[in-house]
Amino acid sequence: MERNYFDRCDGEVEIISVKSGGNVIRENTIFQSQGSIVLRHGNGNLVSRNVILAGGKASTGGIRVINRDQIVRDNYIEANRGTDFTSAIAVMNGVPNSAINRYTQVENAVIERNTIIDPARILFGAGNDAERTAPPIKSRFADNLIAAQKDPFRSEGDVSGIALSGNVIDFASSTAGLTRRALKLTRAGNGLLYAAGVEAGAPRDLAPVTKAEVGPAWYPKTELASGFGTGRTHAVRPGGLARASAVAGAGDVLRLSPGAYAVSAPIRVSKPLTITGPATARITYSTPVLFQLAEGGSVRIEGTTISGNGAVVRSAPTSTIASYAVELVGTAFRNIDGDVIATTPATLADHVTIDRASFDTVSGTVVAAAAETTKLGHYPIERTVITDSRFAGVGRIADVARLGTDESTFGPSFTMTGSTVAGGGTPAITLSGVQSTTIARNGFDRTGGIEIAHSVGAPDTIITGNRFAGTPAPKIASLYRQGTPRVTLSDNIGIAQ
Template identity: 35%
Template sequence: MSVKIQILTACLVCLLSLSTSAVAKVYPVSNQQQYQQVLPKLIAGDTVQLANGVWQDFEIIFSGQGREDAPISLRAETKGKVILSGQSNLSLAGQYLHVSGLVFKNGYTPSSAVIAYRVNENQLANHSRVTEVVIDNYNNPDRHDSDHWVALYGQHNRFDHNHLVGKRNKGVTVTVRLGGEANQQNHHRIDGNYFGPRPTLGSNGGETIRIGTSHHSMSESFTVVENNFFDRCDGEVEIISVKAGANRIVNNTFFESRGTLTLRHGNGNVVENNVFLGNGVDHTGGIRVINRSQLITNNYLEGLTGYRFGSGFTMMNGVPNSAINRYHQVVNANVHHNSFINVEHIDLAAGSDKERSAVPIDSRISDNLFFNQNNQAPFSVFDDISGIRFSNNIANSLENNVISQGINTANIKLERAANGLLYPLDEQQAKFGVSKNLTPVPKADTGVSWYPKTEPEVAFDSGINHTLASVDSLYHAIKLAQNGDVIVLADGDYAIDKTLMINKTLTIKALNEKAAKLTFSKSALFEIQNGGNLKLDGLHISGEQSPDSVGNSVVRTSKWGMLTNYRFRLTNSDISQLNINHSFHFFDSSNHAFANQIHISHNRFSNISGDIFRLDKETEDLGIYNAEYLTINHNQFEQIDGAVVKLYRGGTDESTFGPHLAFNHNQLKNVGIGQRNKASASVYLHGVQVAELSHNHMIDSAKVVIEHTTGEPISNITHNQFINSGEPTVTELYAKGKPTAYMADNHISTGVDNH
């Protein structure tokens, strides 16, 4: 090509660009009808500007053919001032589309996604970008009705610098779909986003990011997940679930997030430069490796407590000749230059059983730093690991280390560098583990600058105290109270004739312990609703004025299930005479209600015809349950016809953490022996993952019944006295062999014990 032709071509390109700029238009629209009129007119370079305000029930289809140098844009008049509410969503189709500045809240999507990079299977978005968009608690009110917040289809799309917080119903927060060639080898980029707290779902389906599905796991995606901040993303055991090949998970920060980055399916993925900060939070995990040719390098992991499939680092066993949706053998994994600092568990050949018998092979773990301040070795080996070669790693002195070669022991002293990470002071030792050039992504640098990153929970007792002396003022105070407020009841009797609806974080306490007596004439005294968290302190609650009917309760959750997780606390209180008819319970959870935490301490329960805690409504056996943490310590239970606890998690799903029960220092007398107690137990646990029963004193009561299902449950029963109360029974419903519960130092006897 001659110089003159080159100059002429450049001039034509310049003129075309100037022409496009000259005709490009900005279309301000203030209602849906105007938007529909403008949409067909859009050409490359044009912009649609949505007027500030609330747009109700707006299903936006944004389509057009932009160009790389002249995208078609959809933007807010002012970032953060355009609110999509009700049943609104956004679908993109075409080329080079750009969306920014919108907020989705106060509603839920009427389709399968809030934002979809397609209109239908044939109309996809390519080379398109969604940036500076907020999705805030935009959830289907049925927690088990599944949808996605973002679904990426097509190719070469970007989802960046967005703020997503509070996904509460089932479904992945951001999913990359690979069905059909047009969605594969997509080269999507998910970067700079703030993934705010996602509460525990209590079932499978709570991932924050999923790339692909098992059906397309042999396909390559080439998706990059980069520079994101994962803030307490606790939905389930997989925070990021990679189910495709050739992806890069690079330079992300995981802060106190329960679960792991899981290479579940697909080969040839890279996990590099990520920072996992657990800060000792329960079930915080790191990286789980499955499949072929996975590279794990320069990742920093500190303060992680997770175990089994949620460990700080896990290398799985596979299934020989595995079906596409099961566990493929680990082959050629390369794990090098990572720092594992105060990581409690590193599991190798994990999941080994009759089916998962294909051990890792041709794999290397090298040049890593292992340091545990408590000098406890983190390694657990569940099968033959001769196919994993350890070489040139360094560790401090670790007790009971089962890895005999490839880890050199040294006197290591650590110091926190300017990047906030710990490194060995010794220069030679600092060559192991992560590079000093690693820069964790700060929370402040992700998402948007104009939308606050608020705390997900309001603490009890963090508001104003209101001292009351009458029932009428109690009704009024509950209605007007703000989150965190405390209602203090003066001494006296409070005859309550309506159920008290709790839809905020609220404490109700007695001015003087047990000097405020509450009776009630409805079927329930309290109902915890969406947004509700309740703390009761120092009260005397009696069922003597309750209806003469079956199935009353002191506390219940909303009858039709709840979207938001709740907390309940009861301390220093007296609960009595819940016996005006049979099956009068203290706490009765509905189906599809989920408690993050229930904490009961220093209370007395007496003369109750039903159960104390009924957390057994999810009987579909799908791995769903009613409470994550149930803590019952230092209480007295006497003359209880039903069980103190009925806690149920059925099915074989392995993607959740709980339930957890702590049952310690309690006294039980004549508990669980009523004819209607079908469990024939004072404590009945089915599928509970972690149970601790210690220093309890049980007299003339039904026995403790524990049924282990799946997930290698931990049950410790120690230092208890069982007098005329039978010996606890533990049954393995799925695993073969002896029960895995640990029982020690229990005193079991019949007759009177004067000690």
């Protein structure tokens, strides 16, 4: 597998998943893609002269090593942000006498002459737990160049079986086998960074493959679809919302005038579309859904007032290729008999953002993201972010679920900050299988509590700086004996710490 271009390939922790022996992964470019090159099964593979340009994007990885006789040599990795299994270099712990579909112990791995610039983590003994107890043995990590703002090296177990030598770094570290030097990095003609006078690291003759070089000539190498607010702006008067939505182009903005907008049939959205207007632009609807997303559709709603029976936004009714987005900014939702955002199976939202919005008397759930009912690790929303919003008399703020124990995806993540909750159903927030949770600086007044169930991986849960009045303390449980959850429950007022 050589000279391919991976362009923002997100969704799976294994971008290239090697499950046999004697393969060569060479001279590929991986651009801003969440995940890693993973030597999952099989022995004697070579990963050489690949260029990973992560661009500081979340969950971007590098190369993960499992099994015997693997060689990772002459690769270039820059600005990856993955940790744990998606570290720039991750050498895993194995399972003693492993079944072929689990984790064979790392033995005789050679990781040498790689350049790693600005990594979040380099991890040895990754995945060490009650099952994966066999540490790497007879392996070496040599002549690599690592430049970072702080020490990225971590270990999760016995790493004495990895010999370090000849590695050059520019940060303080207590790890043996690393030589600290003041590095002057300059970008060469191939677009990569090199250190003057240093022999360690990737070779200078790397020629990263570009997107223009690959694929059939007739296939367009287009950028991502137009985002919100990138198209034309259309003035819309009462009575004209449905028609304006139908004729709008990708990225267009529909600016509503003050007045009443009565909608009697679902508005189909198949492109990124922004609906904006003052609070005196009042949308009412009497239909099962106000905005029905289709393939390619995303919606941003700003500043209006919405009331009605049924869901406000629902994802596509059948499987879609493209992910979508929903953004609710400064909008007032009043007397909604149903969910605000309703997800459906086999669709995925890249993000749901709620900012400075208010919700008064909502019978359903504001973010209903428990549509996936299989135990395959699927989930409907990658990132949910709620900031500075107000909820009063809401059935539930969020119901987010990822079921099962599959470890192959990153999310979902849930963040709620600076918001207030008064009254409403029980519990107020339900999260199951969420990998990253932050609930901070919110006020909960006489409402249902927070219920969190950890399941897969090593979830990170932070509940801090909140005020609870007449509200149960958060409940946090583990569904399976897998991974080690990191829980921070601190500085909350009104519950025992």
